[in-house]
Amino acid sequence: MTPTERNLRNGRRLGASLAFPASIIVLMVMVVPIFMLFRYSFNHFDSSVMVEGFTFESYVKFFQDPYYRKVFLNTVGVAAVSTVLALVLGFPVAYFLAKSQSRYKSLFIILLVFPLMVGNVVRAAGWMVILGNAGFVNFVMQWLGVIDQPVRLLYTPLAVVVGTTAIVLPYLILTLQSVLEGIDFSVEEAAQNLGASFPTTFRRIVLPIAAPGVAAGTMLVFILSMNAYATPVLLGGSGITMMAPALYDQITKVSNWPFGSALALVLVTATLIMALLSSWLIHRRYVKTMAS
Amino acid sequence: MAKVSLDRLKKQFGASVAVSDFSLEIADGELVAFLGPSGCGKTTTLRMIAGFTEPTAGTIRIGEDDVTNVPVHKRNTGMVFQGYALFPHMTVGENVAFGLEMHKVPSAERDKRIGKVLDMVRMSELRDRYPRQLSGGQQQRVAIARALAIEPRVFLLDEPLSNLDAKLRSEVREEIRALQRRLGLTTIFVTHDQEEALAISDRMAIMHDGKVQQVGFPEVLYEKPANLFVANFLGKMNIFAGHVESPGRFVTENKLALAIEGSGAAATQVGVRPERIILSAEPLGPNAMPGVVDSSVYLGSLIDVRVRLDSGELIGCQLPNSAAAGARPAAPGTRVHACFRAGDCVLFSE
């Protein structure tokens, strides 16, 4: 072996051993157990204890039980509405930030990152203060005379949608903003120079070029919404049940590992499929043969 | 095609004035170059004409119409951007078609124009390619075709050649000029490269710090620069400071007497272009300044010679690499006379 080859081999060995400890932990503690969890979904549940085996009964139960079907549809519904809302509300903000030359721009960005850092529980608490029966919205509406009794806003699907949208909106804006910033502004100017008004430029030039980024952002937001735990628990309560809290309860409160794992597998798979689908749809609509 | 009239255009950003008091009449079919160093305001002025920037003061007329407040997309000023700004998600053909669609050209006519304009820039075969599949030069031609397809009243080019390599630059420059002449396009060409401006323009406007320094035919600007900035920006110039002692006689600070033409009694500087200076062993003509060759740099087609005059100044001379000059190389240390005519002197009073 030449010295160069030996150096290379030693380098490779060193590299592998450097990465080893981290890899072992992640593998053993997180990755392998996920597969085990999914294996459990095919086990049998005997009223309070899991029994090894191979059966589809958990899945059958899920698909046949109208309650769990509703839980699933609730989750998809909330996630879909939140995603669309976030897109509609977030795009103008992202565009504003991307085009902004203000020296306060980094402040605006920090203000977006800030809510993401403080945790979903605290943010949900905030929405409870706003939407509760004794909360701010009810107070203002009563004060204005629009209603005389508090309206039930908290513990409804509406509250979960509002809370989820508020949580995912910053992620979307940050993703879109970075995509829009990457678009060469002179391309927009060229379109206007050629006779396109602003709305036309936006529709025919900006959106198609931003499409891959929009697709990625949409996927991210949809996945986050589907997997939400704290927000549905605190803002939905008994008014609406979603998949993540449901599967958590199945495993920790009822100890029904097979059913809980089945719900988890359904959640992960459905989320992945729907996210990829929405991403593909956006690509198709806007992106012609742009294979890079 | 139409004429363009700029009347006292001004653009101010906060406290800094990017363009001040720019007035110019561009005739129908004329190619005017805006030339100047970075930050002189040439691109800002171009963008005001296109409509991307609103002037702080002044008006812009295209033909008989005052377009100062007309939005970009209604001005019909076809522009070629420095980075070409081709739509990455559209083919060459679609890029060119876009403007036609915006101007509501019926589709039969549209196809005809696209074909015609792509032929003009010799890009017909690559009609279905995407911009990322094209070289820089090809992208630039598409950009030109796209701007011309809409049959603009004014053709605007913002440093279109600066991203091309040197060889390509002069070729494309010639093509653009030929195209412009053939179509009779009123054109404004922004550049920082003086050779480009000199080669391609009917008239030139040199700008510095937001102000127009001089406007006119290229030869006039070069031979008779209005001020020191133009003199030094266009080519090189040897400057002698001093005063006019009597008509036709200028005395420099180092007591050198120069024969000048004209009665510029207020002149405080005299300039002479390096290529007008002849180096000879014997004095020739009214201005023959004795000195010693200080350095001689071989630049291929010309030879750059520095001569230290006996009176102290260091002047630059440019000798062509001709047979005659080659036979008598000016080696450092040689005693020579730097000779030029009275008519070669340009007077400045700054």
Added chain:
Amino acid sequence: MHIPWARCFHRLFVVLMYLFMLSPLIFVVWLSFFEDTILFFPPSGHTFGWYKKALTDPAFVNGFITSLQVAALAAVCGVVLGVLAALGIVRYRFRGNRPVNTLLLSPLLIPSIVAGLGIYLAYLQLENLLDMRIVGTYGGLVIAHMCLTIPWTVRLVSASMQGLDPAIEQAARNLGANGRVAFMRVTLPMLRPAIVAASLFSFIVSFENLELSLALVGPGRTTLPIAILQYLEFKLDPTIAAVSAVQILLLGIIMLVTDRFVKLSQVV
């Protein structure tokens, strides 16, 4: 845009959206100062009293300390292991480089609640195997959180490593430094911002995490987010608002510090 009112409307819309995103936090902080014991608008007065209560309530104090300790430890260990791993992956390209990189980043793709239950499962198995308690222990939490801090560290530090201009280390070697010295004295210091950012960011991510810890806490040892959640399932009052406000303040400050080292907008 040439239409001035459109621009105005756009700006107004942006302000509204920011209010929408930030209002929960604003209201939580405001509530923490309300004088009444239950939520009621308009508040009859304002007081700092709830903060005193929150900071002396053992449940919250324990939660806060646990979260602090777990986050700190998970961040430190995670950063050490993560930096080593990033080094191995980026500098010493070994076979299986890419899959290992994907493995180390995978926890970020798994839904937290599922990941949390997976870890719970792993611990239950290990408890049987090793005959010792893991769920509900301090160490169990730390190792679980390392599955968060390691991926974030790998992501931040590899990105920084890949962005380094190789010419700089080459210049050092050209000037006479051998490989090791060039690395320690030139390359590593250039990575410092990324490493500091990774540490701080890992701390934040671990501290505010809920779903990973949910199944792993036990009586007497819980994290602050979980304590807040459990309280909120029953009651919403200024006390819990004060506790939440403390979390907001702490994480907000750390975030501002982190922002000096890395552009957070690119990270999240």
